[in-house]
Amino acid sequence: MEIIVCIKQVPETGNIKINPQTNTLIREGVPSIINPMDMYAIEEGLRIKEKSSGRMTVITMGPPQADAALRESISLGADDAILISDKRFSGADTWATAYTLAQAIKKIGHYDLILCGKQAIDGDTAQVGPELAEMLGIPIATYVRKIEEIDNEHIRVHRMMEDGYDVIDTPMPALLTVVKEINIPRLPSLKGKMKARKAEITVWTADDLNGEPSFYGLQGSPTWVVKIFSPDPRPSGRILTGKTSEMVAELVKGLKETKII
């Protein structure tokens, strides 16, 4: 079985800071990691690959540094890795990202299953997976928390819903976006890490793809970010002291002033 896993390199969230002047993310010096949800996609891909003695290719669209994310995927057991990287791709919104990924996947050609994370922790839209499936014209199941059955023709999955789960059958090839309930990602192996260090990472630029150039990057992005801002920090509360009757009067006054009552 041929599996493709789409991963995104993201800043480690604990460290995200916004520049208060420009209201943009401060990315310098922030360590990058594989989007945590994508770790579950990688693990699930590896499990299927190991059971079906198939192959797994990991792809990412991103800057040259995303090479590190691909090497980490190889250290976990991915067979191949492709970095889709070009200045012309920068500024892409989810549509342009999905379009670019779709062109790369068409170039790869044969695949049985595509796995994505449910969403990226920075962009957070959860749109890329569904858009990609649409562009490739294949069925999709989102929020997958379990693969019950899989063979070359069909797959049965459990989708996590708020009030239970859906069981979905779909023909293959298909695209799944996975949630963290699906597995416990493995740790890398020493041999894998050594292999990753030496691995050749294929790099594709816009010239390697067959897409329409104006659909890439900022130019191909229908979404325009008008403004990014940090919400005002919440002012600290007030602690009332004194006699109960005084405190109640004070509280009611305060609530009226702020038009809560």
Added chain:
Amino acid sequence: MDYFLTEDQLMIKDLAKRIAEERIKPVRAELDEKEEFPKEIIQEMAKSDMFGIFIPEEFGGLGGRCLDLVLAVEELSRICSGVAISFAATALGSFPIILFGSQKQKEKYLPYVASGKSLCAFALTEPDAGSDASGIKTTARMEGGEYILNGTKQWITNGAEADIYTVIALTNPSKGIRGASAFIVEKGTPGFVFGKKEKKMGIRASSTRELVFSNCRIPAENLISKEGMGFMVAMKTLDQSRPGIGAQAIGIAQGAMEEALEYSHQRVQFGQPISSFQAVQHMLADMATQIEAARALVYSVARYMDSGAKEISKESAMTKLFASDVAMQVTINAVQILGGYGYMRDYPVEKMMRDAKITQIYEGTNQIQRNVIALQMLKERAKGR
């Protein structure tokens, strides 16, 4: 401090640290409480190739040597030395084969060790033979192309969990310890069963069992080296493994110091964090200094061994002696810094203190290490070195 580790060594250290923090830390208290062998964790370590670190490349390992193993054991022990020793004891049990085994024995067993499919154990100690290995009574009698083993080994780490046992037994009892030989015994061999499972003070996640041999027949080809070489095999094996105990000790001490440092910053008494009291600061400073000294010793001896040095008994003994005493001192003081909380099982330092104690005892007590060191000094003096 920067010890100028190679890229591969840093990789081993990082991965061991991740395994320890992500997989072992969440369950260490429970494993200790239930005295449960960490099967799942061992499997994960196997998948991460940790057991390949000390196996030569031609037998499926990574060809790492003493320092590589030391780094892994140290990082695992920083979180839980009970798990770490189950790993390190596999190295110990495989050293007789790595150092003295035939090509055929290496080909047969080492790939299983490297992949983590088989754990190993090393069996020397008996009820009447602890520090004095010459007291062993287990015999191996040659009969019809087979050796027949009889006797009981005691306190064997990885007992019942390991598949491959390297066992020291007398092939010629009249010659005493000069009549000892080393053997490979596979789990499941008829006549080989496991006796008492020990209930221990510390390293409670590890398994410590009796091995009972009653007319246990093993093929002649399972003899390691030659008849009569058993004591030498055992001593060289221990020389090779003692820096691993040193590493276990510095790992435990490092873990305890980190806990104490963190706690001293949080705990407020007399209106200030206890870390502001000089008496506490000095305990922390001594801990850090002792640990760094122990680490420097263990790493440099490991490097000395990896350089191909032949005479290593003295230096190897020093690593274990010094680092284990440091671990004991540091963990006692870590409990002291945490006060009554340190005495409670809610905090990990009491476990670390219990765990530290064993490093002064096994693979030769610290008194025996001093004997080894002094004996070597006197030998060197006699040789005029």
